Amino acid sequence: MTAELKDRAVGMTALVSCQGLARSYGKGANALVAVHSVTCELWPGQQVAITGPSGSGKTTLLHLLAGLDRPTAGRIAWPALDDHPRGHVGVVFQGPSLLPPLNVAENVALPLIIAGIDEAEAKERALTALSAIGLAGLAASLPEQLSGGQAQRVAVARVLAAEPRLIIADEPTAQLDSDLARRVVDLLIEVASRLEAALVVATHDPLVAARLPATWTMSDGALTC
Ligand SMILES: Nc1ncnc2c1ncn2[C@@H]1O[C@H](COP(=O)(O)OP(=O)(O)OP(=O)(O)O)[C@@H](O)[C@H]1O
Numbered sequence: 751m752t753a754e755l756k757d758r759a760v761g762m763t764a765l766v767s768c769q770g771l772a773r774s775y776g777k778g779a780n781a782l783v784a785v786h787s788v789t790c791e792l793w794p795g796q797q798v799a800i801t802g803p804s805g806s807g808k809t810t811l812l813h814l815l816a817g818l819d820r821p822t823a824g825r826i827a828w829p830a831l832d833d834h835p836r837g838h839v840g841v842v843f844q845g846p847s848l849l850p851p852l853n854v855a856e857n858v859a860l861p862l863i864i865a866g867i868d869e870a871e872a873k874e875r876a877l878t879a880l881s882a883i884g885l886a887g888l889a890a891s892l893p894e895q896l897s898g899g900q901a902q903r904v905a906v907a908r909v910l911a912a913e914p915r916l917i918i919a920d921e922p923t924a925q926l927d928s929d930l931a932r933r934v935v936d937l938l939i940e941v942a943s944r945l946e947a948a949l950v951v952a953t954h955d956p957l958v959a960a961r962l963p964a965t966w967t968m969s970d971g972a973l974t975c
Pocket residue numbers: 775776782783784802803804805806807808809810811968
């Protein structure tokens with residue numbers, strides 16, 4: 751954590767707090783330990799990249815942090831979220847994540863409607879988020895009409911519209927060329943800063959990692975912060 755963030759963290763409550771976190775797949779002699787001994791905290795406004803070789807446990811850890819998966823050992827809590835991460839976490843995955851039959855605005859509005867927000871308000875928030883990211887002109891387009899870079903920026907607009915407290919991005923730039931990768935990660939940083947959300951980006955790309963103020967490293971399931 752930077753000194754500036756430490757100062758700001760005084761009086762703040764951690765968004766996520768992990769102690770001795772582990773996740774194994776399978777049981778007994780065949781068990782595969784994907785993540786182990788992870789102790790870390792994430793604070794509002796904190797922005798980190800997670801790097802590490804393929805298979806080192808990055809995706810497994812991100813799913814645990816997002817509350818999409820449960821640890822097999824250790825403790826994870828979301829103190830600033832009353833321990834209920836659902837509804838407060840925005841996730842951007844690698845590759846296509848938009849629903850093909852829905853247009854861009856409907857894709858951005860869908861999580862809000864699922865969360866119980868009135869349809870008209872959800873559509874308005876979707877259009878506001880798309881405009882903020884400079885994508886208003888694509889609102890009526892279908893996902894198949896978008897380039898890979900445009901589709902990833904729409905996925906970021908979907909996160910912005912939902913106004914999460916924690917943004918988790920798993921290889922969000924893996925299929926993009928380096929210029930587009932930089933634009934997408936800069937957009938994530940801008941959105942996280944605007945929302946004062948914590949941002950965690952798993953990436954293999956050192957240029958992407960370098961755009962974030964801190965880098966954590968995964969190696970054989972262990973995290974070095
Ligand atoms: N559902 C699963 N069942 C069994 N093993 C799994 C499962 N998901 C992941 N693993 C294993 O857990 C380990 C960590 O995988 P994980 O996907 O978290 O790594 P990663 O660092 O994200 O890899 P990559 O950079 O290739 O995406 C790997 O050995 C993987 O094969």
